Amino acid sequence: MAARILSGKEFAAKIKEAAGRRAAALCAAGVHPRLAVIIVGADPASEVYVRNKRKACEELGILSDHIALPAETTKAELLACIDALNADAGVHGILVQLPLPAQIAASEEEILRRIDPRKDVDGFHPVNVGQLAIGAPGLRPCTPAGCIRMLEYAGIPIEGARAVIIGRSNIVGKPMAHLLLERNATVTICHSRTQNLAAVAREADILVAAVGRPRFVTADMVKPGATVIDVGINRIAPKQLVGDVDFDAAAEVAGAITPVPGGVGLLTVAMLMENVVQAAQAQMEQGGVEG
Ligand code: NDP
DSSP, X not given: OOSEEOOHHHXXXXXXXXXXXXXXXXXXXXXXXXXXXXXXXXXXXXXXXXXXXXXXXXXXXXXXXXXXXXXXXXXXHHHHHHHHHHHOTTOOEEEEOSSOOHHHHTTHHHHHHHSOGGGBTTOOSHHHHHHHHTTOOOOOOHHHHHHHHHHHHHTOOOTTOEEEEEOOOTTTHHHHHHHHHHTTOEEEEEOTTOTTHXXXXXXXXXXXXXXXXXXXXOGGGSOTTOXXXXXXXXXXXXXXXXXXXXXXXXXXXXXXXXXXXXXXXXXXXXXXXXXXXXXXXXXXXXXXXXX
């Protein structure tokens, strides 16, 4: 295996260390960063994610409220819960764990838009999406922001690099493209209608796979020496997760590569912690927060 393995654990620890220092400074200034996580119903995967977020908060001295609403919660009830958290000056970050149960899933957009953009630590609110698009400060989506932070910590050059992202979702592909562009990469986004995708991928110095298909990226799609970031999480057996990249084969060709598990997923949670402290700090500076 030739590639350098980019360990999510190592880089997540660095992100959390920095967020922990900022959280401590905020506490010293009288503001105790606080995250409220709303989970509706009992989705087993969501429960694992929420547990991990809670654990990270505890580690860093960030307060976290876990608001478990019954599966049959109506849209109006969920919106009322968000309104109450928006109005609570002691809560700095609000996150609605997805997916939502069937009866309210169709209202997901409306529900996420109800979160005060200053508390939108997932970075999904159109205000934050717009801020990212115009290069203005705001809360950035955790997964792509975590990947960028990892590249920076790992010393992998972004400026001038040719970056190819496979996937154009609002939560990964598109924000990843903006973040790379902001750092002066030359960016191409591929999707299900892209022609000659393998040839485009082979041009990448930084190749990001966010497709949701097990081992979609094969070794022949990787330029020798490229950095491969595998965002995918695919459960192919009850206890087996794989990414969107054929890891073993791609690692023979790539210069650096993230594993799954143990890669990008850990960065996402770490970046959420950073977003909570960033939100708390911004709210403190704007006035009107309580510790
Ligand atoms: P989406 O399903 O929203 O988007 C998938 C993208 O892949 C779409 O843009 C789609 O194209 C594209 N795509 C699908 N099939 C093909 C194909 N055959 N050829 C080219 N492009 C294709 O997924 P997400 O962005 O939400 O997630 C992607 C993966 O990342 C998933 O495995 C998810 O579980 C994982 N994930 C991991 C996170 C982490 O913390 N590590 C966080 C978030 C997601 P089109 O738009 O044309 O349909």
